[in-house]
Amino acid sequence: xxxxxxxxxxxxxxxxxxxxxxxxxxxxxxxxxxxxxxxxxxxxxxxxxxxxxxxxxxxxxxxxxxxxxxxxxxxxxxxxxxxxxxxxxxxxxxxxxxxxxxxxxxxxxxxxxxxxxxxxxxxxxxxxxxxxxxxxxxxxxxxxxxxxxxxxxxxxxxxxxxxxxxxxxxxxxxxxxxxxxxxxxxxxxxxxxxxxxxxxxxxxxxxxxxxxxxxxxxxxxxxxxxxxxxxxxxxxxxxxxxxxxxxxxxxxxxxxxxxxxxxxxxxxxxxxxxxxxxxxxxxxxxxxxxxxxxxxxxxxxxxxxxxx
Amino acid sequence: xxxxxxxxxxxxxxxxxxxxxxxxxxxxxxxxxxxxxxxxxxxxxxxxxxxxxxxxxxxxxxxxxxxxxxxxxxxxxxxxxxxxxxxxxxxxxxxxxxxxxxxxxxxxxxxxxxxxxxxxxxxxxxxxxxxxxxxxxxxxxxxxxxxxxxxxxxxxxxxxxxxxxxxxxxxxxxxxxxxxxxxxxxxxxxxxxxxxxxxxxxxxxxxxxxxxxxxxxxxxxxxxxxxxxxxxxxxxxxxxxxxxxxxxxxxxxxxxxxxxxxxxxxxxxxxxxxxxxxxxxxxxxxxxxx
Numbered sequence: 001x002x003x004x005x006x007x008x009x010x011x012x013x014x015x016x017x018x019x020x021x022x023x024x025x026x027x028x029x030x031x032x033x034x035x036x037x038x039x040x041x042x043x044x045x046x047x048x049x050x051x052x053x054x055x056x057x058x059x060x061x062x063x064x065x066x067x068x069x070x071x072x073x074x075x076x077x078x079x080x081x082x083x084x085x086x087x088x089x090x091x092x093x094x095x096x097x098x099x100x101x102x103x104x105x106x107x108x109x110x111x112x113x114x115x116x117x118x119x120x121x122x123x124x125x126x127x128x129x130x131x132x133x134x135x136x137x138x139x140x141x142x143x144x145x146x147x148x149x150x151x152x153x154x155x156x157x158x159x160x161x162x163x164x165x166x167x168x169x170x171x172x173x174x175x176x177x178x179x180x181x182x183x184x185x186x187x188x189x190x191x192x193x194x195x196x197x198x199x200x201x202x203x204x205x206x207x208x209x210x211x212x213x214x215x216x217x218x219x220x221x222x223x224x225x226x227x228x229x230x231x232x233x234x235x236x237x238x239x240x241x242x243x244x245x246x247x248x249x250x251x252x253x254x255x256x257x258x259x260x261x262x263x264x265x266x267x268x269x270x271x272x273x274x275x276x277x278x279x280x281x282x283x284x285x286x287x288x289x290x291x292x293x294x295x296x297x298x299x300x301x302x303x304x305x306x307x308x
Numbered sequence: 309x310x311x312x313x314x315x316x317x318x319x320x321x322x323x324x325x326x327x328x329x330x331x332x333x334x335x336x337x338x339x340x341x342x343x344x345x346x347x348x349x350x351x352x353x354x355x356x357x358x359x360x361x362x363x364x365x366x367x368x369x370x371x372x373x374x375x376x377x378x379x380x381x382x383x384x385x386x387x388x389x390x391x392x393x394x395x396x397x398x399x400x401x402x403x404x405x406x407x408x409x410x411x412x413x414x415x416x417x418x419x420x421x422x423x424x425x426x427x428x429x430x431x432x433x434x435x436x437x438x439x440x441x442x443x444x445x446x447x448x449x450x451x452x453x454x455x456x457x458x459x460x461x462x463x464x465x466x467x468x469x470x471x472x473x474x475x476x477x478x479x480x481x482x483x484x485x486x487x488x489x490x491x492x493x494x495x496x497x498x499x500x501x502x503x504x505x506x507x508x509x510x511x512x513x514x515x516x517x518x519x520x521x522x523x524x525x526x527x528x529x530x531x532x533x534x535x536x537x538x539x540x541x542x543x544x545x546x547x548x549x550x551x552x553x554x555x556x557x558x559x560x561x562x563x564x565x566x567x568x569x570x571x572x573x574x575x576x577x578x579x580x581x582x583x584x585x586x587x588x589x590x591x592x593x594x595x596x597x598x
Contacts, residue, residue, distance in 0.1 A: 046443070076443055077426055079408040095422055096415040103401070103412055160399035161412070164461060167361050168416035169388040282381060287363035 020044055020051045029058045042072045084182070100175060101182045103161070104153040111152065115145045116190055123197040133247070133254020135198050140243050142195075142208040144236055146187040147215040150180045154220070155228025156287070163287060172284035176220070184216055200253060207258040214266045215239055217273035224276075224283035315339055316360065316469065316499055321369030323355050323523075330355040331366070332523045342495035344510035344531070345503040346584055347520035353503045354396055354473055356520065360501060361393035361471045374469055374499075389418065392467035396474050396503075398458035402447035406438055406457050409446060410464060417465040432460040436490065452483045459487070463494065470500040476509055488512055507581040517580070519587055526587055531580050538578035538586045543569045553589040
């Protein structure tokens with residue numbers, strides 16, 4: 001990287017900036033530079049006429065120079081990609097789908113770091129505590145965090161560019177599903193890694209999986225007809241009530257959530273929520289969640305929100 | 309309701325937000341060219357634009373836009389391929405560069421070929437004069453530049469119908485002039501609906517003007533017809549005329565009065581603003597003098 005440092009020319013500065021050394025310009029022309037230094041050189045060449053003029057003798061002719069400019073122009077316009085987007089591209093996801101699924105401003109490292117820390121603390125607490133219900137914290141937290149993550153990447157108020165999506169010909173429901181699926185997969189992968197540390201046998205250690213899918217499905221179904229914030233508040237309130245109801249100090253992990261009957265009920269609720277979501281999918285197609293005359297009148301809302 | 313494929317027709321469109329009626333039985337036809345939408349705050353302009361932009365759906369009424377029915381999913385999708393919308397406060401992701409954002413909007417507009425999308429992004433950014441700043445993060449752009457990014461996003465895909473919600477707000481006079489030039493250019497061969505508080509913009513750009521107030525349509529016609537509403541009802545005086553519906557001191561120290569002119573008043577040539585004010589003041593005055 002040291003060779004990418006610009007130097008100040010002997011004959012005085014141009015446009016108030018430092019300039020690229022002749023050696024660096026030659027290196028740029030003769031052999032491929034690493035992505036970082038190449039980007040620095042190209043960014044500098046965009047703004048500096050002196051360095052551009054020094055580049056001309058190295059290219060040889062006008063045609064080569066034009067080709068070079070086209071290359072620089074394209075390199076400058078290349079969007080910067082997040083780790084998620086780069087991974088998606090590497091596994092063969094089309095560029096536009098990768099961009100759509102990764103262009104989620106609320107999907108930040110800080111969120112994942114915070115969620116991972118909370119789950120880790122829940123695992124540590126479960127291992128250190130001698131209480132029978134010590135794993136309950138993990139079972140309560142994981143589905144809530146998953147649902148929150150999905151809301152954060154699909155909720156209108158959390159995406160400053162949502163209005164552009166809402167009036168685009170793309171199917172809003174599919175984009176929401178795509179983003180929700182990406183976040184849910186990442187979330188489940190992280191939680192599965194954490195659940196291995198719980199002092200519970202398999203499959204009890206995965207008792208949070210169906211609740212997690214249930215909460216996400218319920219929340220998305222509610223979001224087809226209301227804003228993300230009331231949707232997540234309603235969902236988490238119902239989840240808290242269900243947890244209180246399911247608490248039992250006599251059972252492993254202190255909760256009825258792990259009983260087959262409970263798991264089946266939650267799976268049924270998840271399936272029902274998915275059905276409702278599919279039925280109300282038009283709500284994701286307009287900014288105010290109104291179905292656009294295709295749903296029965298009793299499903300139409302009269303509320304609205306201000307555009308971002 | 310009949311309309312040609314280049315027309316936008318609304319019939320008896322109403323929009324309610326709870327108990328508040330934002331639009332009431334609005335019927336309107338828009339053709340090619342720039343149409344100005346005037347109205348005070350809360351008149352329903354943004355609701356009308358959102359309805360036309362398919363961001364909202366009306367509670368009652370019918371729409372035919374470029375030959376499509378936006379109240380059906382298929383009609384809405386087909387229309388959105390031919391529609392550009394600039395919201396009043398366009399949400400722009402601040403961590404994107406201008407080019408990245410326009411490229412993203414290109415994806416939303418279904419331009420899946422990477423090179424075509426990049427070429428389109430370059431085209432629209434050049435159209436709004438942002439080529440040199442395309443690599444800057446949006447958070448580092450000035451308010452005027454962001455507004456231009458929004459307009460660039462609205463014209464991605466060369467839409468036949470453009471819905472622009474107060475695009476000149478917050479721009480300095482030079483930027484406004486540039487915007488006017490651009491919008492006038494865009495109005496050639498397209499249907500453009502431009503919401504604004506600036507009657508000068510309407511006078512400079514629009515072949516047709518629509519006035520909304522309290523959710524109802526008060527006027528639709530040419531700008532000169534709007535000005536003509538105030539013909540013989542605008543006069544100058546040294547003092548504020550007591551019978552005037554609206555009066556203000558001009559730069560030369562005289563008062564410009566609007567209303568029913570006294571018999572001895574010296575009437576002056578009305579402007580669009582006079583017609584607009586008379587229309588609104590008349591509507592809001594219990595005596596209905598206008």
